[in-house]
Structures are given as structure tokens and as C-alpha cells.
Amino acid sequence: MATIEPKSESAADEPTTGRTVLPGAPPFTVDDLLEFPDDGNRYELFNGSLLVSPSPAPPHQRALYRLQRILDDASPPELEPLSTVNVRLTDKDFVIPDLVVVPEEASETVGLMFSPADLLLAVEVGSPSTIMVDEGTKAILYAKAGVPSYWRIELANEPTLYVHELNGDTYDPPVAYKAGDVAHLTTPFAVGFDPAELVRGRR
Template sequence: MSGAPKASKPSWPTPPEGGWTADDLDRLPDLPPHTELIDGSLVFVGPQTLFHSRAVDFFTWQLQSLAPAEFEVVREFTIDIDRQNRPEPDVIVVSGEVVEDPEQTRCPAASVLLAVEVVAAESVSRDRETKPLKYARAGIPHYWRVENEKGLAVVHAVELEPTTGAYTSVGIFRERMKVAAPFPLDLDLTGIKPRRGPA
């Protein structure tokens, strides 16, 4: 007759006193892909939906096509905000000179012109409340939050107001997104859909 089963050790990392730091993301073994650091806590990403995948592809491609030559567009790449915050926006537009090392794993928030987050079911409060505050405090000039509204993309665009240091709304865009900043863009948001049309 065997004894009582041994309690299994948790398979996730136990945080040190004071929480994890931005540097820990590069040192911790076996972290799931796209792990973020928010307020010293590790945040794991849930399974990706088709809408999320298509929206990220759409904005990556469109921004790569339209961004001025001095900027780079990078998808799913972490940014250093401070010692306890290293979020990973879905897409960023960043100053080209800070992404020259193919081995780098992050870039400084001060180099980010635009952060784009496509809202997922588990990220609603982070994308609507937590991240905009942190991105604004880090001085990121533009933030776009992309929501799934019955299968159609709605973009909530905000811009940093220099005198207050807070974001102010530039607009809520459905079907078409036309803005002058961070650079001129005229996007057909209905393009976020399957390649095949209805039969």
C-alpha cells in the first residue's frame, strides 16, 4: 500500500521579494512566449483568437507600408518602461536606430512613437486602464486600442497631451481610420477579415 501522494511543486516561477524586474524576463527559464511584466508580476497570455491574429497582421503590414523610413515597425516586442514594467504591445512603431541588434529582446519606451494593443478577453482591463497609464507616464506619444465589435475592428486612438502628461482622445474609428499623426494614415479597417469572402 503506497503512502499519501506527495504534493507537487508549482511549475511556475516564485517571485522574489519586491517582485520580478525587467531584466528577469531575459533570465527566467521556460517562460511562455509573450510573457509581460506589469508592476513586478509576470503576466501570461491566453490563446490567440483569429480576430486578434488578423488585426495584429493588418496593423503590422499597414504601418510597415506607411511609416517614414526613420521608423521600424515591430510586432510583439517588449518595451522597457521601468524596473518593474516591461509590457509587450502587439505592434510598436519605434525609432529605427534602437532596433539594429538582431539579438535584442526589448527597446526603451522613450524610442516608441506608437503602441498598438489588440484587446483580448483576458486583457480588457490591462489594455483599457493599466497600460494606457503606464504608456502615458513613459512618454509614448500615441496609443491605439483595437477592440472586436461583433467581428469588426474599432480603434480607440489617443495622443499624449504634453501639458498634462495624459492621453486625450483623437477619435474612435470604425470602417475607416484617417489620421495625420503620428504620420498620415488612411486605413480601411474592413480589411481585418478572412481573405475569402462569403460563398
């Protein structure tokens, strides 16, 4: 994995082999991100602090794909589930949710980034490297931004779906659905599934 370093004035003549040198210095803004090199890294911002996530493992990708298909089959025609989109929460908070549900009209007219007002649901599929951010920081940010529903899926031990519903500017304690329990949900639309479906083999 590349080493990520802010670019300093003295770094102009330094060799950059084996590392990515970023323009600017923390705290970063979303506008700063637009100047970052396209180096294959996934950058997110939390109050100006940079988070670089590794590429997800196959179980994560499998669960995400299966969930998107479940939601796509259940969604009304005016809504659309999309994976790994850019969301600008504030000038210093930028996230790339694993999955969102947005109005189809918004997905057709949005530019580079969605606003939190477009999101009816945000979903994060947890991994050992992201669980603390998904459970804490992102839940706080999504709630403050007014995202009505936030789902967190943990795959370790047994797949579990945690459903957070907005109450004011915070989420109520999550309702957990473990493998073997069918989650019957109504927000952002009616859908039901067993979290175990997200990790089963294709046959």
C-alpha cells in the same frame, strides 16, 4: 495552462510537473524576468505584479498582421512597425505591445529591450482577457512613459480603433473609428484605413 508560482526556499525539492516555478518573489523587477525559464508563457510586469497572457486567438493574429502590413506600406523608410517586442518602461514595468513603430535605426541597434523613448506608437489588439489592462493600466503606463500615440483595437461586436494622443503625461480621451469609418491619421505618419480591413477574409 501551466500554474505559475514564485519559487520559495522550500520548493527546491518539490516536484514541478504541471507547473512553472519562477525564481524570486513579488514584487518582481525587469531584471527578475531575465531569470525566468523559457517556458512559452508571455510575461508582463505592472508595478512588480506579474501578468501572464494566453496565446492570442486567430482573429487577434489576423488583425495584428493586417495592421502591420498597412503600417509598413505607409511608413517612411526611416520608421518601422514591429510586432511583439520587449519594452522596459521602468524597473518594475515591462510590456510586450502587440505592435510598435520605432525608428529603423533603433531597431538595428537595440539589444533585448526597447526603451519607451524609442516608441512613436504602441498598439494593443484587445481580447476578452486583456481589455481591462489595455484600456486602463497600459494606457496609463504608456502615457507616463511619454509614448506619443497609443492605439487600442477592439474586435468584439464590430472592429473599432481607439486613438489616444499624448497631452502632457496623460492621453486625451480617445477618438473612436468604427468599421465603415476610414481613420485618417497623421501620427506617427500619414495613414488611412477602415478598421473593417483588419478582419476581412483574404478573398
